[in-house]
Amino acid sequence: MVYPWSKKAKDEEEPKDEIAPKDGEEPKDEETPKDEETPKDEEEPKDEKTPNDTETSEDSNDLILNILKLEGYRMDSGELFQAFREAGGEMQDFKEELDRLSETGKIKSDSDGNIMTVQEFNHEKSQQDEEETDEPEEENIEEAVVEKDSEKDDEAKDSKDESEEETAEEITDENASEESNTGEDEDIESIIKLKEETDNWLIEQLKSKGNNGGDDSLKAEVAELKDRVEKLEKIIKNYFDENGFPKSRNPEEVFICIKYLILVREWLKEAQKTVPYFLDEIVRKCGNCYAILSCSNKQFPLFNGATEINHKDYDIFLKNLKYKFSNKNHEVADFIKIKKKKFEFFIDCGNPPPNSFSKYYQAGCLAFELISNKQKIICNLGCGKYLSQKIASISRSTAAHSTLYINDTSSCIFQKNKFINKVYGNSLIQRHKVIDKNYLDDKNFYSISASHNGYEKKFGYIHKRSVIVSKKEDKIFGQDELKKTKNYSNSLNYFVRFHIYPDTKIVKTKAGNSILISLSNGEGWLLSSKTNNFEIEKNIFLGNKNKIINNESVSISGNIDKEVVLIKWEIEKVS
Numbered sequence: 001m002v003y004p005w006s007k008k009a010k011d012e013e014e015p016k017d018e019i020a021p022k023d024g025e026e027p028k029d030e031e032t033p034k035d036e037e038t039p040k041d042e043e044e045p046k047d048e049k050t051p052n053d054t055e056t057s058e059d060s061n062d063l064i065l066n067i068l069k070l071e072g073y074r075m076d077s078g079e080l081f082q083a084f085r086e087a088g089g090e091m092q093d094f095k096e097e098l099d100r101l102s103e104t105g106k107i108k109s110d111s112d113g114n115i116m117t118v119q120e121f122n123h124e125k126s127q128q129d130e131e132e133t134d135e136p137e138e139e140n141i142e143e144a145v146v147e148k149d150s151e152k153d154d155e156a157k158d159s160k161d162e163s164e165e166e167t168a169e170e171i172t173d174e175n176a177s178e179e180s181n182t183g184e185d186e187d188i189e190s191i192i193k194l195k196e197e198t199d200n201w202l203i204e205q206l207k208s209k210g211n212n213g214g215d216d217s218l219k220a221e222v223a224e225l226k227d228r229v230e231k232l233e234k235i236i237k238n239y240f241d242e243n244g245f246p247k248s249r250n251p252e253e254v255f256i257c258i259k260y261l262i263l264v265r266e267w268l269k270e271a272q273k274t275v276p277y278f279l280d281e282i283v284r285k286c287g288n289c290y291a292i293l294s295c296s297n298k299q300f301p302l303f304n305g306a307t308e309i310n311h312k313d314y315d316i317f318l319k320n321l322k323y324k325f326s327n328k329n330h331e332v333a334d335f336i337k338i339k340k341k342k343f344e345f346f347i348d349c350g351n352p353p354p355n356s357f358s359k360y361y362q363a364g365c366l367a368f369e370l371i372s373n374k375q376k377i378i379c380n381l382g383c384g385k386y387l388s389q390k391i392a393s394i395s396r397s398t399a400a401h402s403t404l405y406i407n408d409t410s411s412c413i414f415q416k417n418k419f420i421n422k423v424y425g426n427s428l429i430q431r432h433k434v435i436d437k438n439y440l441d442d443k444n445f446y447s448i449s450a451s452h453n454g455y456e457k458k459f460g461y462i463h464k465r466s467v468i469v470s471k472k473e474d475k476i477f478g479q480d481e482l483k484k485t486k487n488y489s490n491s492l493n494y495f496v497r498f499h500i501y502p503d504t505k506i507v508k509t510k511a512g513n514s515i516l517i518s519l520s521n522g523e524g525w526l527l528s529s530k531t532n533n534f535e536i537e538k539n540i541f542l543g544n545k546n547k548i549i550n551n552e553s554v555s556i557s558g559n560i561d562k563e564v565v566l567i568k569w570e571i572e573k574v575s
Contacts, residue, residue, distance in 0.1 A: 063089050064097050065106055065117065074116040232264075233278050244285025245333035248357040249350055251293045252306035258286045259314065262323065287325035292332045293346075301346040301369045302380040303335070304353075305360025308543045336439060338446045338469050344371040345469055345476070349437050349450040352412055356425035360385055363410040364401035365432055365452045366465040372474065372573065375519050376501035378402050382543030395542050398454075404463055404480045404496045404567070406560070411454030411463075430457065436464070445470050460486035461560065474573035482565040492560035496567050498527060499553045502541050506552060508534060515554050516574075524575035531568060532556045 067083045068075060075083065084094055098115075101107045108121040116124075239257075240246060246253040261283050268275050293300055298312040318325075330337055334350025347368040352361055360383060370378040381400035384391035396414060398405040405411065413430040415421055432454030440447040451464040461482045468477040480496055500506055505518040514528035515536070527534070534554050541551040556567055 062097075062101065062106070063087050064101055064115075068107070068115070068117050068120075074114050074120060076114055080115055229276055233276065236278060236282050240282060240286065241333065243289065243332060244282055244287075245289045246357070247353050248304065248359070248361065249333055249335075249353050250305040250360060251300040251303055251335070252309060254286060254289050254293060255300065255309060255311055255314070258283070258290050261286060262318075262321070266321065284325075287323065288327040289332050291325040292327040292329060292337055293335065295344060295346075295371055295374075296342070297371060297374040297376065301335070302382045302543050303346075303348050303364055303367070304362050305383045305385060307383055307386075307545045330439060330441070334434070334437075336448055338448075340469075340471060342373040343469075343474050345369075345467075347448060347465075347467065349434055349448070351434050352428055352431050354425075355427040358428060359426040360396075361426070361428075362396045362401065363398045363412045363414075363432075363454075364403060365398070365411045365434065365454060366450060366463065367398075367401035367403035368467070369402070370476070370571065372519070372523055372525070373521055375521050375523075377504065377517060377519065377525055378571070379499050379501045379541075379543065381499055381539075382541060384542045386546050387542070387548065391542065391548070399495070399497060400499075402497060402499050403465070404482075404494060406455050406459050406461065406463075406482075406492055406494055408495075409455070409458065411452060430454075435462075442471075444472065456485055459492055460484055460488040461492075476571040478569045478571070480567040480569075482560055484563040494558055494560055494565065494567070496556040496569070497553055498555070499539065499541075500551065502549050502551050506536060506554065508536055522575075523573060525571060526574050527554060527569065527571050529556060529567075529569045531566075532558065 063084055064080065067080065067087060081094055084097075089097070098107070106118055107115055108118055109115050110121065110124070246257060261279065265275055265279055265283055268279075294311065294315075295301065298310050298315070299308050300306050300311075302308070334348065336347050336349055338345040345368065347366065348364055349366065352358060352363075362380075362383065364380055367380055368378065369376065369380060380402055381395050384393075384395035393414075394400060396410075398410040399408065411432045412428050415424075415427045415429050420427055432452045435451045435453065437450040438448070446469040447467070448469075449464065449466040451462050453462055455461050455463060461484055464481040464483065466479045466481070469475075470477075480494075482494060500517065503520055507516045507518075508514075509516065512533040513530065514526055515534050517525040517527060519525070534556060537553050537555060539551045539553040541549040556569065558565075558567070
């Protein structure tokens with residue numbers, strides 16, 4: 001659109017100082033009077049719509065104000081800026097013009113971010129005040145801001161407190177004139193909001209109006225920015241579940257993701273760019289996942305590819321940036337956590353992830369880890385992804401976790417064909433499914449139970465694990481149950497394995513049905529069973545990334561010769 005007050009010269013004969021036309025009139029070049037021909041004040045009729053010389057000269061330079069009057073007194077920031085440029089305004093002058101008009105009380109912004117003349121703002125405000133008669137007393141002061149002088153007498157008749165009357169009258173007096181410097185706080189808030197919207201005006205223009213009338217390089221920059229924002233949003237939606245947890249179900253990836261998401265967010269802030277709403281949302285959600293799975297020893301439980309990453313320094317970094325995440329829930333991504341004082345218990349009750357996210361997934365269904373006073377007691381083997389392919393395969397087996405398995409078979413079977421893995425991710429030939437998961441927070445104890453069918457198809461048994469954690473003392477009552485669902489002709493054996501954390505001393509008692517565990521911090525724990533004997537076995541630990549550490553594990557084993565097999569065990573602190 002070409003505006004009559006455009007600063008762009010149409011021809012050499014056009015006068016430099018153009019008088020703003022009246023509303024509804026579009027003067028022709030030859031009819032435009034010169035400054036010296038403008039009638040004086042005393043010669044002008046007393047028509048309020050006819051401006052004097054001073055007013056006309058001033059309005060001719062108020063591009064924003066004239067645009068608003070011509071376009072219906074109201075425009076959002078993107079539309080206003082586009083019109084400003086089309087009228088010959090310079091981009092660097094836009095902010096100065098807005099500031100000047102705001103300071104002089106000629107423009108205001110409503111709650112939706114629309115910019116309008118103060119007359120239109122006051123008119124709309126008065127209409128809203130008439131419709132909303134039952135507003136709280138605090139809003140009556142705001143009503144007084146836009147009331148006309150004729151309404152002051154009516155307001156004085158109201159039965160309000162004297163202090164409220166005086167305050168309302170002061171505000172009314174301050175805002176009665178367009179040239180007043182009143183309402184400063186409100187204007188500042190409007191300008192701040194306007195600046196934020198101006199940063200994003202190009203994207204809004206692309207959504208609403210397309211690329212008409214813009215600079216080519218500017219349009220290219222906006223298109224690239226828009227494309228990057230859309231790609232980031234798409235990646236986030238694809239990578240995380242609805243709770244902000246990576247679909248791989250790897251606790252270590254929570255740490256990696258929150259680290260980079262916050263870096264992106266901080267970069268946008270430093271660059272004075274608008275932070276997309278979805279980025280704020282995923283930072284909050286992923287941060288809460290980070291909080292619930294963070295252990296007191298500043299590490300994460302060793303499930304599904306996690307290693308022993310110490311995040312103590314990163315917690316300090318988050319604190320310095322004033323990020324504070326908390327999660328009082330007991331569960332996230334099918335990991336259940338029980339925490340009381342210096343006692344922490346984690347158990348995996350989840351299903352395998354989608355094939356495209358299963359590259360480092362481990363078959364550790366119903367496995368658990370136990371921490372006391374910042375030191376691990378029972379753990380999982382860890383992940384061998386940084387070592388050989390053979391070690392990596394071993395670390396993914398159910399036997400590498402503190403849970404039950406049958407006949408040296410894992411609860412899910414991994415695809416070994418490299419081509420299929422490359423094309424479809426790290427696909428699974430057989431998947432388990434968790435059923436009947438329950439959690440109970442009782443007055444005296446916590447209770448967790450869950451079952452999975454990972455052995456049903458091949459062996460005809462369902463595995464169920466039940467755990468009760470006492471609230472009064474550091475004691476765990478555990479039970480593994482194998483329930484027959486169909487016949488299987490060959491012999492079956494079960495193994496319940498407990499991986500002991502490195503640098504922990506264990507001793508088998510004479511009775512054979514208990515193991516004394518001595519921690520480096522001086523604590524003593526007893527792993528026992530009233531019906532089964534334990535065996536101590538040589539093992540390895542892979543939690544420390546690139547190292548293979550010699551270690552020990554404890555196991556209970558036996559034959560599966562009944563329709564229902566129960567294996568009971570206890571872990572308690574003894575010193």
